[in-house]
Amino acid sequence: MDLDFFSKFVVIIQYFFSSFLGIEMFFIGLILFLFSLFNIKSKSFLVKLAIPIFLLLILLFISGGFSNYVIDSVNAFFKYIMNYYYFPSLSFYYIMTVIVVFVLIYTLFCEKMSVVKRVINYIFLCIYFTLFLGLMSFIISKKMELTLDYSIYQSDVVLSFVQVSNFIFLFWFLLTCFYRLYLYFQKKFDV
Numbered sequence: 642m643d644l645d646f647f648s649k650f651v652v653i654i655q656y657f658f659s660s661f662l663g664i665e666m667f668f669i670g671l672i673l674f675l676f677s678l679f680n681i682k683s684k685s686f687l688v689k690l691a692i693p694i695f696l697l698l699i700l701l702f703i704s705g706g707f708s709n710y711v712i713d714s715v716n717a718f719f720k721y722i723m724n725y726y727y728f729p730s731l732s733f734y735y736i737m738t739v740i741v742v743f744v745l746i747y748t749l750f751c752e753k754m755s756v757v758k759r760v761i762n763y764i765f766l767c768i769y770f771t772l773f774l775g776l777m778s779f780i781i782s783k784k785m786e787l788t789l790d791y792s793i794y795q796s797d798v799v800l801s802f803v804q805v806s807n808f809i810f811l812f813w814f815l816l817t818c819f820y821r822l823y824l825y826f827q828k829k830f831d832v
Contacts, residue, residue: 646808649801653775656798662778669699670771677763680749681756693746696770700742703777711735734803737810738773741766758820765813769806776802 644652657663673692680688704711717732748754748762779785779798794800 644797644801646805649805652798652801653772653805656779656802657775660778660782662782663775666774666778667771670767670774673770674763674767677745677749677767678760681759681763689749692749696742696745699774700739706781731799731803734773734776734806737807738770741769741773741810745770758817761813761816761820765809765816769809769813772802772806772809776806 657667673695676688676692679685680692714732714735744762745766748759748766754762776799779796779802783796785796785799
């Protein structure tokens, strides 16, 4: 379970291309990314409407299939906020995924956002969502019980998905913070 960062990517790539379901999840993430980029060029209302519906349907499908786990995740989220922030936590991972879905939807509809920021959001958030789909397909295909943390954390694939996703989310968040600081200082000090 002590894999270096590169090995975690290798585990994820091996999973995506080892099963038909993994390949499907990879292509769903790729299609999501391509439609998001297509939206920048065409500014199509149909694409703006289709992507949020698609994201929400997948989130609702997964949430419905794991409804007990969703309730446990929300409860655990508030517990983690009050007590500590722990990596890798699947409960917090699910909450981060909900945040990613809403940020993607916001990015689609926000006209004020620059093209550079949109592309950055699409790249990082679509990669994150693709990793989430891969994790869920792995958990479903292995019939893992999400409420039993000890059984989940014994899998290198699950740990790799969660840790790499958390890294991507954190990197995107830091990049977004620095971008906001840049815009603030540019507006404040440039004439």
